[in-house]
Amino acid sequence: MILADKIVNLRKRAGWSQEELAEKMGVSRQSISKWEGAQSVPDMNRILKLSEVFCVSTDYLLRDDIEEVPCIVNPLEEAEPLEDSKGETLIKVSLxxxxxxxxxxxxxxxxxxxxxxxxxxxxxxxxxxxxxxxxxxxxxxxxxxxxxxxxxxxxxxxxxxxxxxxxxxxxxxxxxxxxxxxxxxxxxxxxxxxxxxxxxxxxxxxxxxxxxxxxxxxxxxxxxxxxxxxxxxxxxxxxxxxxxxxxxxxxxxxxxxxxxxxxxxxxxxxxxTRIAKRREKSIGNIYWAIVVALYLFISFVTMKWGITWVIWPVAGILYSVVAVIYGNYCVGKEKR
Structure with a gap:
């Protein structure tokens, strides 16, 4: 396993976004993206920092022949489903x-x-x-x-x-x-x-x-x-x-x-992202249920079906705004 894939796997196991890892590493999100895409390689100081952040050895990061993450907790816990930093269980995805x-x-x-x-x-x-x-x-x-x-x-x-x-x-x-x-x-x-x-x-x-x-x-x-x-x-x-x-x-x-x-x-x-998925679970179903009800109500009352379809693109744009506002609220709440 190459370094790029190891960084991706470790970041996801920790439940961090690229922005969150970049903040912990003191670099830009673009740097993290390049490391994970194998477009560039972090210098030795960054390797040392990565080993501290992820609690793994530099040998694990640098040697391609070491593919298993070194056990840093009770070995009995290794069989348990992986969880991110929010306590959510990670679903295994095969190739x-x-x-x-x-x-x-x-x-x-x-x-x-x-x-x-x-x-x-x-x-x-x-x-x-x-x-x-x-x-x-x-x-x-x-x-x-x-x-x-x-x-x-x-x-x-x-x-x-x-x-x-x-x-x-x-x-x-x-x-x-x-x-x-x-x-x-x-x-x-x-x-x-x-x-x-x-x-x-x-x-x-x-x-x-x-x-x-x-x-x-x-x-x-x-x-x-x-x-x-x-x-x-x-x-x-x-x-x-x-x-x-x-x-x-x-x-x-x-x-x-x-x-x-x-x-x-x-x-x-x-x-x-995991934040976006949590946000979708919280507001997505409610929002679109309201939009459907509004669309049907206006369409049947006015009988102008040739015009009321505009509700859908407008709702899509508004959802992006609502999602961003709610996402910022969630991030601020987590920081507090």
Whole structure:
């Protein structure tokens, strides 16, 4: 086992984030990240400091042939499940499980992203038929067009829900990777970081493309207003184009995010640090239950299903804000 993997394993066994280890070592988080990624090697003074922080010998850190952590507690306790500094039991993750999870993320990313895209596209026909019926452009009244569009919308949403349910069922065996503190086997961190590094450029490109498409999606409406003034029917078509651009953009964002999150979940980084997992257990379920209830209430009261979908991206942004505030509160409470 190389030094990089030993640092990762020891840090996770202690239940520390890279920031926490960096603080104890008196270095930057980037230095810890480089040590763990085998991009640089700590000097001898840092090696000595690491041995003190982790309570292991320098021989263990420097010699690749020593893979077992020297016993520093009662040997009888070695058979007990590992716990982090917060007293949480660490779940053992094998290399086989890690590879299966990454493969699941890769396969499910397309179908889940397609399901989200279908949800965004679902009201387009409803908007078009209702407007076309009102303007006498089709042999249907506004109410008849809206009813047909509503039926189609519910069918599309139902198909998307089936996709989510199927993928959720397939992902049940891996839920603990995203929710529980992990103790990964030797070699997993190096393997995941290697795959993550290879995928990084594609992730940035795909995510950026999705964001750009969402930003420019309003351009068709501006163009219609600029060249055709108050042409209501063209404005309706422009709204449909807007939704299509948003749907494609969100597809790219969701697809690449699922794959990227799979890497982060195994490394316990980003939104999957142990602090973030405890935060998710505390507020995640309650928050999203409220959002679902609010979405259904507003949608049924207003019957404007083509607009109320906006609640979801807004809720996603607000959740990030709430999570950060709650996370800072938890960190401050722990320090006190």
């Amino acid at each position: 086989e499980t890690a590879n299966e999870y990454l493969e699941y993320c890769k396969k499910s990313s397309f179908s889940v992203a397609a399901g989200v895209m279908l949800c965004i596209l679902s009201p387009i026909l409803l908007i078009y038929l209702a407007a076309a019926g009102e303007m006498k452009k089709i042999p249907l009244t506004e109410d008849q067009g809206a009813m047909v569009g509503l039926i189609v919308m519910f069918c599309i949403v139902a198909a998307a829900v089936v996709i989510f349910i199927v993928n959720g069922h397939k992902g049940e065996p891996y839920e603990f990777l995203e929710k529980e503190p992990l103790d990964t086997e030797y070699g997993i961190d190096g393997m995941v970081r290697n795959k993550m590094k290879k995928y990084e450029k594609a992730h940035i490109m795909e995510f950026s493309t999705g964001v750009v498409l969402c930003i420019i999606s309003c351009i068709p409406i501006f163009l219609v207003q600029l060249f055709y003034g108050d042409d209501d029917f063209l404005s309706v078509i422009a709204v449909g184009v807007l939704l299509m651009l948003v749907a494609i953009g969100v597809f790219f964002i969701v697809r690449t995010s699922i794959i990227w999150d799979g890497y982060q979940a195994l490394l316990e980084e980003g939104d999957y």
